[in-house]
Amino acid sequence: MxxxxxxxxxxxxxxxxxxxxxFEGGIITSLGEIAAEASTAIDGEQALSLYRAARYAADADRFPDDLVRVYDIIAPPLGLPRQAALGERFRDSAARWxxxxxxxxxxxxxxxxxxxxxxxxxxxxxxxxxxxxxxxxxxxxxxxxxxxxxxxxxxxxxxxxxxxxxxxxxxxxxxxxxxxxxxxxxxxxxxxxxxxxxxxxxxxxxxxxxxxxxxxxxxxxxxxxxxxxxxxxxxxxxx
Structure with missing residues (x-):
């Protein structure tokens, strides 16, 4: 100080x-809800690490619109369904963070x-x-x-x-x-x-x-x- x-x-x-x-809590909560519906679970810190790597790519869009693209990248390693509607849901979750x-x-x-x-x-x-x-x-x-x-x-x-x-x-x-x-x-x-x-x-x-x-x-x-x-x-x- x-x-x-x-x-x-x-x-x-x-x-x-x-x-x-x-926002970290919001990301983990949203992905966790999707995971639960798919009868699986996610590790929160792993999800954040994958998010970070995807979010700061050269072709990133404005935030949080970019969460659609990010979801498409991080869903497979997290064992989540890779669907456009789920990417949009992930983006829209920002309104509830x-x-x-x-x-x-x-x-x-x-x-x-x-x-x-x-x-x-x-x-x-x-x-x-x-x-x-x-x-x-x-x-x-x-x-x-x-x-x-x-x-x-x-x-x-x-x-x-x-x-x-x-x-x-x-x-x-x-x-x-x-x-x-x-x-x-x-x-x-x-x-x-x-x-x-x-x-x-x-x-x-x-x-x-x-x-x-x-x-x-x-x-x-x-x-x-x-x-x-x-x-x-x-x-x-x-x-």
């Missing part, structure tokens, strides 16, 4: 899928003090569902449909920076909050943005469904949950 002061920020920008929404148990309450607490901005590689239709699941806490939202780029592309971040500047803020007033070292923590450091790593997999091995970064970036702030971040903010005197 650095000696940075949480009171210095006006904006908290958030990765959504994986930080606030439990749950937030982590602490996400909505923590975001409500943080919204009392900061302007919260969503930054997601998901398409707008998916974010609409995620927002409702989270209690609609955001001051502004940016999806891959809005930016035309996916994190860790700096172009995604640049559009958010421009919005903050139009809103009367500056980069130094942004704290970027995310679980993905690859998509968020590393690039935010390169762009000179203070970051906060929410290590959702702190009690698990590996990177699960998220691509492994080329190198680990030590974050400015580090918590295991959104609740821990909200608790830390509660101990900071209001400005």
């Amino acid at each position: 650095t000696k940075l002061d949480l009171a210095q920020f006006r904006y908290l920008t958030f990765d959504v899928v994986g930080t606030l929404i439990d 749950k937030a982590f148990p602490d996400s909505a309450a923590a975001m409500a607490r943080l919204a009392r003090r900061y302007k919260l901005i969503a930054m997601t590689n998901a398409r707008r239709w998916a974010l609409d569902h995620f927002e409702r699941e989270l209690g609609s806490p955001f001051y502004a939202t940016f999806t891959v449909d809005d930016t035309g780029a996916e994190k860790p592309d700096p172009a995604f971040f640049t559009q958010v920076f421009e919005f903050v500047e139009r809103d009367g803020g500056s980069r130094s007033e942004i704290l970027h909050v995310a679980q993905s070292q690859y998509h968020d923590i590393g690039i935010s450091r390169q762009l000179g943005i203070t970051n906060c790593w929410i290590e959702r997999r702190h009690d698990k091995q590996g990177y699960g469904g998220t691509i492994e970064p080329a190198s680990f970036t030590k974050p400015d702030f580090h918590f295991h949950s959104m609740a821990e971040l909200a608790d830390a903010v509660n101990h900071v005197p209001a400005t």
